[in-house]
Amino acid sequence: MMQSRHSAVAPPQPGPLARVVPVMRARVPVAMQLEFPLPDSELPVVEPFVGNLLVGYAIDPPAEAAGGAGSRLLRQLATRHCAELGVAPAELRELAVANLRVLRPDVRFNWYPxxxxxxxxxxxxxxxxxxxxxxxxxxxxxxxxxxxxxALPARDVFVATGTGHVDGIDKLRWVVDQIWTDERHLTPQEAAGAPPRGLAAPQRPHLLLTRDLLVRRGGSWQILA
Structure with a gap:
C-alpha cells in the first residue's frame, strides 16, 4: 500500500535549505576514528538519538545534478555549512524532517502476511x-x-511491529540478521573509510546502523530489552 505525505508537508525552503535531509548514523568506535581529527568547521553536525544511533544531516542533490539516482551521493552537512546556509544546528531536525516529507512523499507499507x-x-x-x-x-x-x-538495521531499512506482537518482534530480529549478513551493506567501521563528501561508497551504497530494536514509550525512544 502506498500513502502520500503531501498533506503534511511544510512550506518549501529556498535553495539548498530545501535539500537538507536527516541521515541516521551509527557511532564510530574510538579505535576506528580518524587519526588526524578534522578541523572544527569540518566536523559533521550530529545529535545523539538513542543507544549507538546518531542523527546527522546531508544535502540531497537532485538526481539529475548527481548524474542519476544510482550514483547519487549525499553531501554531509558540516558546521561550516550551517553558517553558509544561515541556519542554526538546533533548527536542522525540524527543517530536515519537513524536507524529507517533500523529497520522499510516497511511502509504501508492505505488511508481512x-x-x-x-x-x-x-x-x-x-x-x-x-x-x-x-x-x-x-x-x-x-x-x-x-x-x-x-528495527533500523541499515539506513535504507525501516521495519515495525508492536510489543503486543511477539511473532512480529521475532520477525524484526530476523530482518536485522538478514541485513547484517548482506555484503551490500557497510558496517559502521567500514563507513569510517567512506569518501569524505559522501556517506557511502557508490558500489556499496547502504550503511549498517544497529542490531538493536527500538521501542517508543511515552513519546521517547528506548532500546528494547
Missing amino acids: DVRAVSVTAGGDLEAGLILDEGFVDKLAQDVEGDLVV
Whole structure:
C-alpha cells in the first residue's frame, strides 16, 4: 500500500535549505576514528538519538545534478555549512524532517502476511530517517498492538511491529540478521573509510546502523530489552 505525505508537508525552503535531509548514523568506535581529527568547521553536525544511533544531516542533490539516482551521493552537512546556509544546528531536525516529507512523499507499507509487522519504503535510501517524523510514527503506532517497535538495521531499512506482537518482534530480529549478513551493506567501521563528501561508497551504497530494536514509550525512544 502506498500513502502520500503531501498533506503534511511544510512550506518549501529556498535553495539548498530545501535539500537538507536527516541521515541516521551509527557511532564510530574510538579505535576506528580518524587519526588526524578534522578541523572544527569540518566536523559533521550530529545529535545523539538513542543507544549507538546518531542523527546527522546531508544535502540531497537532485538526481539529475548527481548524474542519476544510482550514483547519487549525499553531501554531509558540516558546521561550516550551517553558517553558509544561515541556519542554526538546533533548527536542522525540524527543517530536515519537513524536507524529507517533500523529497520522499510516497511511502509504501508492505505488511508481512504471516505476522503483524510492516516494512516501510520511501525512496530506497533514507528510510531510517522516518523515525524522526513524529506524525508518521504516531499514525503507524495506531496500526499495532502495544508500544511501537522499530528495527533500523541499515539506513535504507525501516521495519515495525508492536510489543503486543511477539511473532512480529521475532520477525524484526530476523530482518536485522538478514541485513547484517548482506555484503551490500557497510558496517559502521567500514563507513569510517567512506569518501569524505559522501556517506557511502557508490558500489556499496547502504550503511549498517544497529542490531538493536527500538521501542517508543511515552513519546521517547528506548532500546528494547
